[in-house]
Every structure is written in C-alpha cells, then in structure tokens.
Amino acid sequence: xxxxxxxxxxxxxxxxxxxxxxxxxxxxxxxxxxxxxxxxxxxxxxxxxxxxxxxxxxxxxxxxxxxxxxxxxxxxxxxxxxxxxxxxxxxxxxxxxxxxxxxxxxxxxxxxxxxxxxxxxxxxxxxxxxxxxxxxxxxxxxxxxxxxxxxxxxxxxxxxxxxxxxxxx
Amino acid sequence: xxxxxxxxxxxxxxxxxxxxxxxxxxxxxxxxxxxxxxxxxxxxxxxxxxxxxxxxxxxxxxxxxxxxxxxxxxxxxxxxxxxxxxxxxxxxxxxxxxxxxxxxxxxxxxxxxxxxxxxxxxxxxxxxxxxxxxxxxxxxxxxxxxxxxxxxxxxxxxxxxxxxxxxxxxxxxxxxxxxxxxxxxxxxxxxxxxxxxxxxxxxxxxxxxxxxxxxxxxxxxxxxxxxxxxxxxxxxxxxxxxxxxxxxxxxxxxxxxxxxxxxxxxxxxxxxxxxxxxxxxxxxxxxxxxxxxxxxxxxxxxxxxxxxxxxxxxxxxxxxxxxxxxxxxxxxxxxxxxxxxxxxxxxxxxxxxxxxxxxxxxxxxxxxxxxxxxxxxxxxxxxxxxxxxxxxxxxxxxxxxxxxxxxxxxxxxxxxxxxxxxxxxxxxxxxxxx
Numbered sequence: 001x002x003x004x005x006x007x008x009x010x011x012x013x014x015x016x017x018x019x020x021x022x023x024x025x026x027x028x029x030x031x032x033x034x035x036x037x038x039x040x041x042x043x044x045x046x047x048x049x050x051x052x053x054x055x056x057x058x059x060x061x062x063x064x065x066x067x068x069x070x071x072x073x074x075x076x077x078x079x080x081x082x083x084x085x086x087x088x089x090x091x092x093x094x095x096x097x098x099x100x101x102x103x104x105x106x107x108x109x110x111x112x113x114x115x116x117x118x119x120x121x122x123x124x125x126x127x128x129x130x131x132x133x134x135x136x137x138x139x140x141x142x143x144x145x146x147x148x149x150x151x152x153x154x155x156x157x158x159x160x161x162x163x164x165x166x167x168x169x
Numbered sequence: 170x171x172x173x174x175x176x177x178x179x180x181x182x183x184x185x186x187x188x189x190x191x192x193x194x195x196x197x198x199x200x201x202x203x204x205x206x207x208x209x210x211x212x213x214x215x216x217x218x219x220x221x222x223x224x225x226x227x228x229x230x231x232x233x234x235x236x237x238x239x240x241x242x243x244x245x246x247x248x249x250x251x252x253x254x255x256x257x258x259x260x261x262x263x264x265x266x267x268x269x270x271x272x273x274x275x276x277x278x279x280x281x282x283x284x285x286x287x288x289x290x291x292x293x294x295x296x297x298x299x300x301x302x303x304x305x306x307x308x309x310x311x312x313x314x315x316x317x318x319x320x321x322x323x324x325x326x327x328x329x330x331x332x333x334x335x336x337x338x339x340x341x342x343x344x345x346x347x348x349x350x351x352x353x354x355x356x357x358x359x360x361x362x363x364x365x366x367x368x369x370x371x372x373x374x375x376x377x378x379x380x381x382x383x384x385x386x387x388x389x390x391x392x393x394x395x396x397x398x399x400x401x402x403x404x405x406x407x408x409x410x411x412x413x414x415x416x417x418x419x420x421x422x423x424x425x426x427x428x429x430x431x432x433x434x435x436x437x438x439x440x441x442x443x444x445x446x447x448x449x450x451x452x453x454x455x456x457x458x459x460x461x462x463x464x465x466x467x468x469x470x471x472x473x474x475x476x477x478x479x480x481x482x483x484x485x486x487x488x489x490x491x492x493x494x495x496x497x498x499x500x501x502x503x504x505x506x507x508x509x510x511x512x513x514x515x516x517x518x519x520x521x522x523x524x525x526x527x528x529x530x531x532x533x534x535x536x537x538x539x540x541x542x543x544x545x546x547x548x549x550x551x552x553x554x555x556x557x558x559x560x561x562x563x564x565x566x567x568x569x570x571x572x573x574x575x576x577x578x579x580x581x582x583x584x585x586x587x588x589x590x591x592x593x594x595x596x597x598x599x600x601x602x603x
Contacts, residue, residue, distance in 0.1 A: 044297050044536050071427055072539075073565040077552050091537060091548065091565070095424075095440045100537065123427025126573050134261075149254040149602060158259055165266045 014042040028094070029101045032066025033059055046102060053088070053105040053114045060090070060103070060120045068092040068101060071121035074128060076135045080161040085109030086137055090117070107137060116142040134159035219247050222584070226255050230333045230588045233598030235572075237587070244583045249576045256602040264562040268528030269295055269369060270505075272559060276549075277363040279564060280600035282322040285314045285354075286542040288367035291562075293448060293538035294549040295369045298531050301500060305492045307371035308450040313487040314357070314366060315449075315540070316480040317384070320391070321350040322543035322595075323473050327398060330470070330592035334411050339401055346394055349387050356380055370504045371497030381488055388481050388488075395477055412467040416578040416590035419464055426577065427570035430545025431476065432594055435461045435468035442541040449540075453490075454483050466593040473595075503529045528557030544568050544595055566600040 014023045020040035024030050029047060030040070036059040039050035051059040072091040079085055084106035093100050107114050116139035117124045128139040129148040136157035139145055147154065156163055225236040234255035240248045260279055264272045276291045277284040289311050296303060328343035351361040357376050358366035366373050402408045418428065423436040433440065441458040443451045459475035461468035497504060505524055506517035533555035539548045545567025552561040571594045578590050 043534055044300070046535075046537060048535070070424055072546070072548060073550070073563070075550060075561075075563040075565075077561045089550070089563075091550070095438070095445075098445050100446075100539070102535075102537065121427070122425050123570055123573065126569055147254075149257040151254075159262055163262075165262060 013044070016040065020047075028066045028097055028099070029063060029068065033062050036062060046100070048102045048104055050104045050106065053107050056088075056090075056103070056105050057115050057117055057120060060092075060117045063092050063101065063103070064120060067097050068094045068099075070095055071117075071123045072100070074117075074124050074131060076131045076137055076159075078135060078159065078161045080109070083109060086112050086135060088114055088131065088137060111138075112136060113138040113140055115140050116145075118142055133157070136160065224587070226252075230591060231598075232329060232591065232596055235591075235596070235598055235601075237575075239579075239584065239587065241584055244585070246579045246582055246584060246587060249579050249587070251572050251575060253572070253598065253601055256598050258603065260603045261562055261564065264559055266558065268557055269531060269559060270524070270528065272562065273368060274363065274365045276564075277365055278599070279603050280542070280544070280566065280568075280597050281362055282325055282597055283318045283543050283547075284362060284364045285311075285318040285367055286540055286547060287564075288365060289315055289449065290538050290540045290542070290547045290549045291551075292367050292369045293540065294536045294551040295531065297536035297538060298534055298551060298553050299369075299500075299503060300532075301370055301498055301503065303371055303449075303498055304495045305450065306494045307496050307498070309487050309491050310372050310376070310496060311367055311449045312451060312454065313384075313484055313491075314354075314372075316483045316487070317350055317353065319480045319543045320477050321347055321354075323477050324350075326473060326543075326592075326595040330589075330595070331402065331408075333588050333592040334408065336402065336405070336408065339398055342394070342398065342401075346391065353380065353384055353387070356383070368497070368504075370500060371495070375496050381491070384484065385488060388484055391481055392478060395474060399474065409467075411586075411589050412470055412593075413465065415466045415582060415586045416593060417464050418574060418578050422577055423464075423574065426574040428545070428574050429567045429570065430541070430543070431472045432469055432571055432574070433545065434459065435472045436464040437462040442539055442546060446539065448538070454486050456483050466589050469593040530555060530557055531559075542567060544597065544600070545571065564600075564603055566603070568594075568596040568598075568601045572596055572601060 014020050017037055017040045020042050021030055024042060024047070027047065029049065033049055036051045036055050037049050038052055041048045070093040072093050074088065074090050077087040077089060079087060086107040086109065088105045088107055090103040091100060092103065105114055114137060116128055118128065126148060128142055129145060131137050132139060132145050133147045133149050134157055146152070150158065219240050219242045222239045222241055223236065224239055225231040226234040231237065236252040238250045238252060239246055260275055264275060267275070273288055273291060276287040280287055324343040324347045328340035331339035354364050355361045357380060358364040358373060418432065418436050420436045420438045423433050423438060437460065439458060439460045444458055456479045459472045459479065461472050501520050506520055510517040511521050531553040533553050535550070535552045537548055537550045539546055547567060548565035550563040550565070551559050554560040575590065575594065579587050582590070
C-alpha cells in the first residue's frame with residue numbers, strides 16, 4: 001500500500017480527466033502531462049493516465065521532464081473483442097518523488113502499432129520486443145523488433161485472448 | 170531454433186542454414202562473412218576480422234540457459250547479444266486460467282531463489298485490488314521470511330559467482346549455510362524451495378513452536394560466516410584482480426537501462442524500495458542501505474555482502490518485536506477458513522467449498538505492487554475484470570532489465586571477464602523467460 005505521506009491527496013477513487021485534474025491539482029504528473037492526457041483515473045492509490053498512441057513518445061518525454069526518471073516496465077492487456085483492443089501499459093517511477101504513474105495507450109486490433117519509446121528509455125527495448133512477440137503489437141522505430149521469447153518461426157501471439165491456453169491449434 | 174534438431178536428424182544438410190536459422194540479425198553480416206571465409210573487400214584479412222562466439226545456452230557460468238552471441242576481436246568483446254526464451258513456460262498465460270489462490274504456487278516457480286518475495290509481491294497486488302487489510306503479525310512474518318530469502322538468494326549468488334571465477338570452497342561453504350535456511354523454510358511451509366508460504370490475506374500457517382529459536386541460532390552464527398567468506402576472498406589477489414575495474418556501469422546508464430537492486434546501488438544510486446516506498450510495514454525497521462560508487466563487479470560484490478549483514482539486523486528486529494494476533498486476515502468469503510472451524514461450523518464448510526470450487530470474485534480494476542527482491546525490483550501488475558480469475562498478470566522481474574545492461578558492461582572487456590560480469594549481475598533465467 002502506498003504511503004499517504006509521499007503521495008499527495010489520496011481520495012478513494014476518482015474517474016475522468018477533469019475530476020482527476022481537480023482532485024490532484026498539485027500532482028507532478030497531472031501538471032506535467034496535461035497536454036497529452038485523454039483520460040485519467042485515480043484508483044487504489046494509483047494514478048492512471050490515458051494518452052493517445054501517437055503522442056506516447058512526447059508524453060514519456062514530458063513525464064521524464066516532470067521527474068519520472070525511471071522506466072519500470074511496458075506490457076499489454078488484450079481486451080478482446082472490444083475495440084480498441086490492446087491496452088499498452090507503461091509504468092514509470094520517480095526516484096525523487098517516490099511515486100509511480102501508469103501510462104496507458106489504447107491501440108486498435110486490426111494492425112496494432114504504436115511508436116517505440118526506446119529513444120527515451122533504452123530499458124524499453126526488451127519489454128517492447130516481448131509485447132511484440134506475445135501480443136503482436138508493433139513498435140515503430142524500435143531498433144530490432146524481433147521475437148524474444150518464442151522461436152522465430154512461431155505462428156501467432158500466445159498472450160492474446162483468442163489464443164488457446166492448452167491443446168493444439 | 171526449434172527446427173534445428175529435426176534438420177540434423179533428417180540428414181539433409183542442404184536445408185540446414187546456420188546463417189539464417191541460428192544467428193541473431195545484429196551480427197548476421199559478420200557471421201556470413203566467417204561462414205563464407207571471405208573478408209570484406211579492401212580490408213586486411215587478419216587484423217580486421219572479428220569472430221562470433223556462442224556462449225551457452227548450457228554453459229556452467231550462464232546460470233541456466235542463457236545464450237550469449239559475443240562478437241570478439243582477439244580477446245576483446247566488440248558486441249554482445251543475449252538470446253533468451255529457452256525456459257519460456259508461458260506462466261503469465263497460465264495465470265489467466267487459474268483462480269486467484271491458484272496463482273500463488275505459480276509465482277514460486279518463476280524465480281526459484283526467492284519464492285517468498287514473489288509470493289509477497291503477488292499477494293500485495295491482489296490485496297490492493299480487494300482492499301484487504303492484512304494483520305500486523307502477517308506483515309512482520311512476511312518481512313522476516315523475505316529477509317531470510319534475501320540471505321538465501323545472496324548465498325547462491327556468492328557461491329556461483331565465486332565458482333565462476335574458480336573459488337570452489339566458497340561455493341561449498343555457501344551451500345552449507347543455505348541448507349539450514351532451506352530447512353527453516355521447510356519447517357514453516359512444508360517445502361524447501363517452492364514454499365507458497367505467503368498467501369493472499371496473510372501467510373499460510375502459524376510458524377511451529379521453536380522455529381524462532383532456530384532462526385535466532387542461525388542469525389547469531391551467520392555474521393561470523395560472512396567474515397569467513399570475506400576472509401577467504403578479499404585477501405586473495407586473484408579474486409581482487411578479477412573483480413576490480415571490470416564491468417563498469419554508471420548511475421545514468423543503470424537508470425536508462427532499467428537496472429534495479431544491488432547493481433543499481435553499486436552504481437551509486439541510493440534507492441531501495443524497502444526504505445523509500447515501504448510495503449508490509451518495512452517502515453518500522455531500522456536498517457542501512459549499502460551503496461557503492463565504483464559501479465564495477467567489485468562494488469556489486471561488496472553491496473551484496475553488506476546487504477546480507479543488514480538482513481540479519483532486520484530479521485533480529487522482526488523476531489524481537491513480532492506482534493501478537495492473527496496470522497491471516499479475517500475475510501470468510503475470500504480466505505479459506507481454519508481447519509478446526511470447518512469441522513464444527515456449517516458456514517465455514519460452505520465457504521471452504523465455495524472458495525475451492527468457484528474461487529472468489531475480485532472487484533474490477535488494476536493494481537501494481539513492487540517489492541525489493543534479492544535481485545532487484547519485483548513488480549506484479551494484476552488486472553481484474555471482476556471475475557474469479559485474473560484477467561492479466563504481468564511480472565516485472567529485475568533480471569530482465571539487468572540482462573539488457575550486460576552489453577554495456579561487457580563492451581571492451583576481455584572475453585574471460587564476461588564470466589565475472591554475469592556472476593556479478595546475479596540472474597535467474599526462470600524469472601527472465603517466465
């Protein structure tokens with residue numbers, strides 16, 4: 001559980017961009033990423049900011065400038081069959097503020113693609129390859145987007161919801 | 170990779186194309202050149218040529234099945250590309266088909282050196298989703314066993330790291346001490362390695378009578394054992410020469426590459442989740458966070474040795490101040506009831522039956538928990554859609570990022586030093602591949 005002393009104003013749950021902006025006006029990420037936020041939520045002491053996929057690189061740069069210096073991980077959630085299907089999730093940490101934020105970009109399912117943030121944090125390299133391998137989301141501008149977990153000649157992306165858990169395909 | 174064995178057994182050498190099937194694209198050009206035996210035009214065929222060396226997947230010093238494609242110029246490393254995935258078990262996919270309680274044993278298996286830490290991280294994430302309050306005694310027990318796990322994991326690291334460099338005695342000594350810790354784990358959970366001791370809502374069982382005394386005896390003895398290791402290693406000129414000034418990583422590089430845990434602190438970044446973003450009542454414990462500024466293999470070695478001493482301090486505090494009370498939260502519809510209650514109360518029997526057969530519902534939402542595992546920062550990201558099974562579980566393991574930094578650390582070093590650097594970053598491939 002996060003510490004109320006290090007996290008400002010902790011109401012129970014706030015949903016929506018305006019409500020979060022009002023409730024957490026002094027939050028570093030809400031101020032720093034204002035231009036990029038499409039949707040936001042404050043839930044279970046965690047701040048989630050939704051940004052448009054095409055502005056993810058600028059949003060990450062803005063987050064870095066606001067003090068979120070550490071890239072923790074990048075992963076994906078498959079909301080099959082809803083559209084936009086893929087929720088690419090980034091977790092960023094600030095060593096100084098001792099806070100964590102979550103950035104979310106919703107990506108459509110037909111030809112899923114999002115710009116790579118390896119230019120901002122080289123740490124995203126393996127994580128983006130993993131998401132590409134297991135979900136089939138392409139990261140444009142990635143230096144070497146190849147499979148990392150599965151063999152190179154593997155068919156399909158195993159962590160998608162329409163991929164069977166067991167048995168032959 | 171997958172088709173390789175069949176190709177060989179089929180004896181059709183014309184279809185066996187090493188350059189395309191095996192080689193990672195980065196160094197493909199180099200390999201094609203070495204396969205064809207031709208040097209690029211206009212170059213000196215001897216001095217310009219680099220060689221690609223495959224280290225692993227099953228090399229004693231790669232700590233599992235890590236394959237390193239190393240391009241060397243003479244004995245100097247020019248580039249290095251880790252090739253992983255040989256242990257990929259799809260455990261994140263398996264989690265999506267299990268009830269929340271059934272995921273706990275899976276979390277043991279991703280990193281067999283720190284099962285308690287993985288259990289704790291997963292339990293914290295689900296408790297956050299459930300808004301479940303955990304009793305103080307359970308939190309302190311978690312701290313105690315997390316720290317014992319840290320000592321246990323660091324002992325395996327020290328033993329294998331020393332063995333990589335050729336010091337076999339330390340390996341045997343470390344495993345001697347680790348054995349006592351594994352027996353303690355067995356006494357408390359019934360298992361030596363896959364403990365599953367930390368559960369959602371608390372811990373699995375009350376520690377048996379006399380266990381704390383046994384842990385105290387171990388802790389009283391252990392600092393002298395660390396002195397023993399240090400005495401064996403730190404006066405040894407070979408050990409010093411192989412560790413000092415090898416595998417540099419600056420603080421900026423470490424942060425950019427996502428390195429956490431002891432390698433980060435050995436690069437001069439003073440950040441520890443236990444102190445800076447405390448969980449499971451770590452804020453009530455007094456301990457120091459060892460930080461070194463050199464950023465080389467020696468610094469990583471020193472940081473871990475000091476961490477073991479700090480862990481002993483934390484364990485003693487946990488034993489001294491262990492609170493009274495329940496070891497598991499009171500939430501009859503979420504947690505399996507006591508065995509004794511089940512025999513006498515109809516409601517408990519019904520709850521047990523329902524939890525085992527149908528699981529329990531978790532409110533929709535997402536939660537992230539982060540703990541300071543022995544190898545670095547361990548995160549669990551759990552997404553719930555309101556049903557009894559997790560919609561998505563993502564495990565962020567420190568080793569995955571530390572491996573990315575391996576190339577930065579090894580570039581320009583000698584090929585023999587790669588072994589020392591791998592030992593110093595302390596990776597477990599089961600956690601990387603998941």
